[in-house]
Amino acid sequence: MENRFEIKGEEILDGEVKAFGNSAHVTVPKRWRGADVKVVRISEPAEEGDNE
Template sequence: MVNRFEIDGEEVLDGEVKPFGNSAHVTVPKRWRGADVKVVRTSEPDGGDDE
């Protein structure tokens, strides 16, 4: 089941979550530093590393 969200914002970035130590991260442009952001998962995880 897919949920639909409506978010007011300034810019949209498509990216891939990549491993980072014991966690993961998404890289965003440096100019976004200090901005408030929201992250929405749009697909199921690949099942690589479970918690």
């Protein structure tokens, strides 16, 4: 079942989560530095090892 969220904001960015050490990250524009952000997962994660 899909959940629906309503978020008010300034910009939206489509991206892909990439491996980063023992974690993962999403790259955003440098001009967003210091801003508050929210991250919403919109698909199931790939099986571990698929993106390495």
